Amino acid sequence: MSEMTTAHVLVEALPYIRRFAGKTVVVKYGGNALASTSEHDALELFAQDIVLMHAVGIRPVVVHGGGPQINDMLIQLGIQSSFSNGLRVTDAETMKVVSMVLNGQVNPQIVSAINVHGNVAVGLSGQDGRTLQVVMRDPKLGFVGEIEKVRTHVIEGLLGDGLIPVLSTVGVDAHGQAFNINADTAAGAIAEALGAEKIIYLTDIAGLRRDVNDASSLIPRMTTTQASQLMADGIIAGGMIPKIESCIQAVKGGVRSAHILDGRIAHVLLLELFTDQGIGTMITGEQ
Numbered sequence: 001m002s003e004m005t006t007a008h009v010l011v012e013a014l015p016y017i018r019r020f021a022g023k024t025v026v027v028k029y030g031g032n033a034l035a036s037t038s039e040h041d042a043l044e045l046f047a048q049d050i051v052l053m054h055a056v057g058i059r060p061v062v063v064h065g066g067g068p069q070i071n072d073m074l075i076q077l078g079i080q081s082s083f084s085n086g087l088r089v090t091d092a093e094t095m096k097v098v099s100m101v102l103n104g105q106v107n108p109q110i111v112s113a114i115n116v117h118g119n120v121a122v123g124l125s126g127q128d129g130r131t132l133q134v135v136m137r138d139p140k141l142g143f144v145g146e147i148e149k150v151r152t153h154v155i156e157g158l159l160g161d162g163l164i165p166v167l168s169t170v171g172v173d174a175h176g177q178a179f180n181i182n183a184d185t186a187a188g189a190i191a192e193a194l195g196a197e198k199i200i201y202l203t204d205i206a207g208l209r210r211d212v213n214d215a216s217s218l219i220p221r222m223t224t225t226q227a228s229q230l231m232a233d234g235i236i237a238g239g240m241i242p243k244i245e246s247c248i249q250a251v252k253g254g255v256r257s258a259h260i261l262d263g264r265i266a267h268v269l270l271l272e273l274f275t276d277q278g279i280g281t282m283i284t285g286e287q
Contacts, residue, residue: 013274020273021057023197024159028187029064029110030203030263042264046202047113049269050164054120058273059159062114062121062166063190065183066106073101086242087137087144090180095143098180102168111166122158125168127178129154132171132186134179145171145179147186150193188246192253199250200272201243202263207281208244210235221282224248247283258283 029046053060067088074081074097082089090098107123114121126132131154134145158165169186171179184201191199208230210217222230227244230236236244247258261268261280271279 009275012276013270016274017056020197022059024059024061024191024194025053025198025200025273026061026063026187026191026194026196027269028183028199028201029062030067030183030201043110043113044116045266046263046269047110047117049267050114051117051120052270053273054118054164060164061155061159061190061194061196062110062164063183063187064102064106064110064166064168066102066168067183069106070098070101073097084141086238086240087141087182088180089140090142090144092143095178095180099170099178102170107166107168114164114166120162121164121166123166123168124154126171126181126186130172131155131167132169132181132189134171134173134181136173136179143177143179145173145181147171147181147189150189152190152193155190155194182242182246184243184246188250188255188258191250191255196250196255198257198259198273199247199255200259200261200269201247202261202268203243204262204264205260206262206265207260207279208236208240219281220278221284223284223286224251225286227283244283251283251285256284 027050050060050062071081074094077097079093079097081094103125111121111123129151131151132147133149133151135148137144137146155165169181169183171181173179188199206215206218208219210219227248231241231244243260251258259272259280259282261272265279268279
């Protein structure tokens with residue numbers, strides 16, 4: 001990169017840095033993005049992006065899933081796994097594995113990656129401080145929680161101390177029972193409760209396509225109404241449903257915009273936040 005190109009990149013980023021300074025941005029780091037292979041260390045670059053965001057005054061909150069890692073552990077233990085409308089059916093045995101993997105494996109991995117670049121990340125789960133209070137979503141799904149309330153005091157306390165919360169999506173009901181929560185849904189609810197500027201979903205796809213097999217059909221921007229119509233038309237299906245539903249709910253709940261990005265792309269967060277062109281799909285309210 002030439003000196004002039006470097007200078008242009010920095011100048012292009014400046015108004016966005018000013019705009020987002022002091023704003024909360026919730027980043028959902030998907031297990032698919034974490035597990036996918038690429039020519040670079042996706043987690044390492046993600047951590048650099050998060051620390052840079054923090055350094056320029058943005059208040060990032062990381063919410064993570066761990067679907068592929070849970071799948072791997074269930075296979076190793078010989079436990080059958082099934083899904084219904086993109087949600088994992090979670091019996092008592094599966095719930096133990098979910099907690100073990102999310103709280104004991106994935107969360108420390110992300111925290112450690114961020115803290116290599118600055119001791120600012122703190123790991124917690126939705127059980128801590130009853131941050132994610134849930135009720136059982138559907139008895140047929142087992143221990144799958146539907147968020148009843150997001151208690152933001154722990155997250156806000158960490159942000160106020162200049163730290164980066166890294167939250168696993170294990171919630172708790174009124175009786176102290178742990179529940180598995182869809183990470184996309186949880187991230188959207190957290191962003192809404194915090195009054196976040198943005199909710200960003202990092203996954204293993206480049207954004208939302210009209211034709212999943214056609215990269216040229218990527219939709220760079222849409223409204224919540226348009227997203228709802230795509231679901232009604234069956235263009236959005238499977239595991240993408242809870243992601244888009246949470247985007248729509250978050251934006252309608254006051255979050256300015258929701259973004260779906262490919263977390264395997266080097267520095268994808270910086271490209272979306274600090275450049276004019278952006279990358280991926282952005283969902284906004286009605287214009």
